[in-house]
Amino acid sequence: MATGRTHRPATRSRGIPEATVARLPLYLRALTALSERSVPTVSSEELATAAGVNSAKLRKDFSYLGSYGTRGVGYDVEYLVYQISRELGLTQDWPVVIVGIGNLGAALANYGGFASRGFRVAALIDADPAMAGKPVAGMPVQHTDELEKIISDNGVSIGVIATPAGAAQQVCERLVAAGVTSILNFAPTVLSVPEGVDVRKVDLSIELQILAFHEQRKAGEDAAAEAALPAVARDDAAIEAAADNVAASRKGPDGDVPAVMPA
Amino acid sequence: MATGRTHRPATRSRGIPEATVARLPLYLRALTALSERSVPTVSSEELATAAGVNSAKLRKDFSYLGSYGTRGVGYDVEYLVYQISRELGLTQDWPVVIVGIGNLGAALANYGGFASRGFRVAALIDADPAMAGKPVAGMPVQHTDELEKIISDNGVSIGVIATPAGAAQQVCERLVAAGVTSILNFAPTVLSVPEGVDVRKVDLSIELQILAFHEQRKAGEDAAAEAALPAVARDDAAIEAAADNVAASRKGPDGDVPAVMPA
DNA sequence: CATTGTGAACCGTTTCACAGCC
DNA sequence: GGCTGTGAAACGGTTCACAATG
Structure with missing residues (x-):
């Protein structure tokens, strides 16, 4: 699981627990699927299963958002989708920049999951002059020199860092100086950021x-x-x-072989 | 944060807390950097800073592994590297298969961080016949038909799923049936797996x-x-x-503009 | 009467603070 | 004297179990 956060003290009351926030996207995804199948209501039990959690946890999570269910019936799918989207801030548009357009950066640029939930890739930025102007995911890569202008012109507050480890801290500092206050970091480094800036880290290895x-x-x-x-x-x-004996006794049954789609 | 785990009950004694396990790779990375700079010892304070945690937590974490420090002095870098590597099982070779060689799969295949820590990409697998034989990261992509044979021949116990959501559960079942017991899932789906199989999820959106x-x-x-x-x-x-006012007041100071490397 | 909403118990993790040791 | 190792306290999150209720 990706993790890593910088946080201001939980001053404000009625704060939603961090663990709950981290599960809201899961519920939202399950609910969206139900919505597409035009399912009108779900029980906590059904939804919990679909989201891969247990129902007590789900009910407690929802209790932090307010009480949106009906006893004896369950939850209204559409209404919950709306409430969770709103709580997560997905009813607004979030322009995002991706810095570092290597293999990973390109994969991120092409990733459909962003656009589908309120995130809009505003720009792709790379330090290699040879990359500049090259189209990736139907969008020209821009040079790092433009970073500050891009952030400012587009009102970007979320940045994705997909550079090599060595460049990450510098990029981070420039992003923050330019106004970015949330960073998703794929570089295998600990980023140091000023108070008030959130960092989440995804580290494959x-x-x-x-x-x-x-x-x-x-x-x-x-x-x-x-x-x-x-x-x-x-x-x-x-x-x-x-x-040392690991993997000594493995079997490879080739019974039914369903087709797999390319990624 | 990436997350999501399937677990057997914590029967065995002297179990290392899950939260501690999740931080060991962080310590290891910081220690490796120190080792490369030939630093002989570190204090809990220094190492904690480098790893982005606080020193009390770090000391408690290490106390679960055994007591490898020296009071008044600190920790021997090389020795700690060895102990943590051993505890994480990185002193052995872990063959890994990546299924789904799209943008993300290719990025993973090219990712250097794997090889550097005991993980060896044993095969790249994709369902698209047109991909078969194509070299990605210096390695020919193999067709899904070969999945079971590859797993079995290479004694693979760790699989990475980078397919679209729709294919993930099927791929997962085939991997598990073929002997894989740990799965890193990049597809935005909840995978259901039998008891004894670990799943970790990385979900960008x-x-x-x-x-x-x-x-x-x-x-x-x-x-x-x-x-x-x-x-x-x-x-x-x-x-x-x-x-609605978000990002209205942003400044873009372009003071020092250090170069950024491409990813 | 099925299902939510939630206090209360429980459990894992973090932090504190200081005793123990080199 | 300085730094580790660790009980004990504090905290946050999960689970239980049941009262509330459409």
């Missing part, structure tokens, strides 16, 4: 490392089980020794 | 929505401050009204 950690544990468990050891206390040596 | 939420709040605050209203209780109507 960190996610993999977390998976590797659990994977390693599973390997240890499997091996312990196979060796018919009592599954009680953990023993580091045993786990380490067992780790 | 969710991250932006979370930023938009905070951005909206800031706009409300700013407006309230400008209007010289008492900064006490929140008033929804006022915030909504003020939201």
Whole structure:
């Protein structure tokens, strides 16, 4: 999961818990799907399943927004879509700039999920003069020299950094100086920003490392089980020794082979 | 923040807290940088700053791994790198497959951060027959038909899904059936997986929505401050009204303009 | 009477503050 | 003296369980 936030103290009352905010987009996506299928109402149970959470959590989350359900019936899909959209600020237009148009930046520029929810890619910016003017996702790449002007002309408050780690802090500082107050950072660096600027980080290799950690544990468990050891206390040596056996016993059933679409 | 996990109950003792696990890669990155600069030891304070956390948290985190520091001195950089790498399972080789070689899949394939930490891209897989054989990141794309064989031949236990949402669940099922037990999902869908399979999700549009939420709040605050209203209780109507003024007053100082590298 | 909304208990995580140790 | 390691307190989030209610 992406994470990392800079925050002012939770002064104001009736603040929605951060954990709840992070789930609202999930609910919104599930609700949008229901809306497209013209489903009029959902129960907390159904919606929770669709969003991949449990229903108690969902109900508590919604209780922070206000009470938009009907006891004995459920929630009105359209109404909830509206309320959550409004709460997330998606009823307004958010111009976004992407800085660093390499593989990842280009992928982001082409990503449909942005436009579909109020985000508009206002500009693509790269430091390579050779990139300037080149169309990516139907939009000409602009040179870094224009950064400040672009931000200011478009009233951009959200910036996406997809540069190499070495350039990220500099880019960040220029974005912030130009008026950006929210940054989504894909570069594998800790950005330091002034008070009042939010940073969220998405780090691919960190996610993999977390998976590797659990994977390693599973390997240890499997091996312990196979060796018919009592599954009680953990023993580091045993786990380490067992780790070498990972992936030894894998099966590859090719029963039904459904088609997969290209990304 | 990327997130989302499927988990067996925390049966085993001496489990490292999930929150700590999620920070270990951060420490590792900071330590690696120190190591490259041949710094022999660090204090919890220095390392914490470099990793973007506070020192109490860092010390508590390390206390779960064992006590690898020296009071009055700090931590031995090389030794810590080794201990954390081992704990994360990065001393072994993790073959990974990427399914869905669109813009994002290609970006992932080219991403250097994988190889640098024990992850090896074993194969790139796509359902489009036209992609088959095409080289991406110096490696030929293989057709989905080969999925099971690839997983099995390479002992792959970690899969990355970068397909469109519609294909993700099917791909996921095939990966799992073929022996994959950890999945990093970039498709904007909730994947359902059997017990024992870990899923982590990275969702770009969710991250932006979370930023938009905070951005909206800031706009409300700013407006309230400008209007010289008492900064006490929140008033929804006022915030909504003020939201339209976002980005009205932006300055674009072009003082020093450092160069930015392409991504 | 099915389903929401929510106090209260619970649990994991963070922070504090200081004892322990080099 | 300086810095780690860690109990204990504080906090935020989740889950439970049931009263409220359309």
